[in-house]
Structures are given as structure tokens and as C-alpha cells.
Amino acid sequence: MTGEVRDIIWMTWKNSEEEPFKVGELTRRDKKYYFKYDAPGVEKAEEYGFSPLPNFPRIDVEYFREELFSSFSERLPWHGKRDVSSVLKEYGLEEYDAFELLKKTGGKCSGDSFEFITPFDEESIVLGEK
Secondary structure, eight states: OOSOOOEEEEEEEEOTTOOEEEEEEEEEETTEEEEEEOHHHHHHHHTTTOOOOTTOOOTTSEEEESSOOHHHHTTSTTTTOSOOHHHHHHTTOSSOOHHHHHHHHTTOOTTSOEEEEOOSOGGGOOTTOO
């Protein structure tokens, strides 16, 4: 793996029985953003109706952006608001950081089954292994 993983968030999806599946990983390395699917998790989740996101159709590639992917930034509570300061205060952030805000809020949207969670022990994570 190139570069040091500074931050990681798992993207989970819940089936109709509220059973969660880890379906992806969003990482921030060297001030850049990367998203890749967790292939074994996607395979299991597909049995319950999961399908890849329209902006990320391929499960066999790692997507890259200089800024947080709009598909994820649109899930932040400040999206569309003028006063970000009240949102930052509510989540205990001193300055705006979209990645940290996504970590703290989980990026939940009404009407879908996705949530972003921080792995319990980031130090022991080996990407690509379960």
C-alpha cells in the first residue's frame, strides 16, 4: 500500500432486517480521498438487495479525489446551510473538516440504509483482509 492511512471510515449498509454489512472504505491519505468497496462485504450484501452506488459502479477499483466525494459530502448536516458554525459546535469541531464531520455524524440520510462508522481499533486494521 502506498502512503500512510491517516483516517479511515467504513461504509455500512443495512438490509431490511437491520443487519449491517461493511460494503466500503473511505480513506484520507496525504490530503486526498480514496473510496473502495469491500468485495466480500458487497458479495454478502448483494444477497439481500445491495447494489453499488451509481457514482461508484465498479467494485474492483479504488476511486480517488482531491476533495471529499460529493456523494458523501451531500450527507453532511451542513449541506445547503449558510451557518456552519452551529453544526461545528454541535459536533465538537473547532474548524470545518468534512471527513471528521462525516465520521461524527455517520452520514445518515432518511430513506436509505447507509451509515459511515469509525472502525473500533484503527491501529489493527489491515486493508483488504477480514
